[in-house]
Amino acid sequence: MRICLDPGHGGNDRSNRGPTGYVEADGVLDIALRTRTLLQSSGLQVVMTRDHDTTVSLPARMAYAVAQDADIFISIHTDAYSDPRAHGCTVFCSVRDDQSRNLAVAIEQALRNVGRPSRGVRTRVLADGRDYYYVIREARMPSVLVECGFHTNPTEEALLKTPEFRQLIAIALADGIKAFAGPQIPDVIPVLLDGELQPVTGRLIGDITYAPVRALAEALGLMVVWDEKQRLVRLISSQK
Numbered sequence: 355m356r357i358c359l360d361p362g363h364g365g366n367d368r369s370n371r372g373p374t375g376y377v378e379a380d381g382v383l384d385i386a387l388r389t390r391t392l393l394q395s396s397g398l399q400v401v402m403t404r405d406h407d408t409t410v411s412l413p414a415r416m417a418y419a420v421a422q423d424a425d426i427f428i429s430i431h432t433d434a435y436s437d438p439r440a441h442g443c444t445v446f447c448s449v450r451d452d453q454s455r456n457l458a459v460a461i462e463q464a465l466r467n468v469g470r471p472s473r474g475v476r477t478r479v480l481a482d483g484r485d486y487y488y489v490i491r492e493a494r495m496p497s498v499l500v501e502c503g504f505h506t507n508p509t510e511e512a513l514l515k516t517p518e519f520r521q522l523i524a525i526a527l528a529d530g531i532k533a534f535a536g537p538q539i540p541d542v543i544p545v546l547l548d549g550e551l552q553p554v555t556g557r558l559i560g561d562i563t564y565a566p567v568r569a570l571a572e573a574l575g576l577m578v579v580w581d582e583k584q585r586l587v588r589l590i591s592s593q594k
């Protein structure tokens with residue numbers, strides 16, 4: 355399962371702000387980066403439409419997800435409204451895609467743990483009945499848009515400005531995504547040396563296989579020394 359996280363806005367689109375200085379582009383980027391860390395530690399592959407403050411058009415965001423062969427797309431935003439009393443989290447899904455709705459339901463359930471009222475799973479459509487949000491309408495994979503509270507609400511803006519609350523949101527997003535993804539086949543990789551199975555197993559994280567160095571290096575005839583003082587591993591070839 356490859357997940358595309360899409361932090362909204364950024365670059366020359368930084369005007370969505372709370373009354374006391376919260377910037378949506380920065381808040382949702384931080385939430386997305388935290389979510390990526392959590393998902394990757396669960397062995398899931400994550401790609402992001404942006405991982406720093408930069409301008410990315412909506413078509414470019416979706417084109418990137420398609421090029422990266424993403425299985426699901428999660429656009430992350432915070433909400434705004436003229437009435438500062440508006441509050442709570444909302445998860446938007448597609449009117450035409452059941453999988454989008456299932457993904458939205460899983461995320462909405464998990465978001466109930468952040469302590470803000472849920473506005474539920476919703477759809478928003480254009481006059482012609484198609485999905486209102488570009489990243490839902492044009493998606494080739496199950497796609498949702500999450501509004502992680504209202505930055506125009508003083509209580510929620512204050513929360514969004516704290517790393518602790520952004521981490522709670524990230525945990526909820528990761529939990530919802532994992533619930534939708536279901537149990538993953540563990541990315542455990544056997545290691546063969548000249549065709550012989552070694553007493554180590556690798557773990558595939560992203561595109562890199564990680565394996566314990568000692569057994570592998572010793573199988574290759576190297577001496578392995580842990581240097582506690584410098585906190586590094588020395589590999590010493592016996593020829594020297």
Ligand SMILES: [Zn+2]
Pocket residue numbers: 362363370378431432
């Ligand atoms: Zn937004």
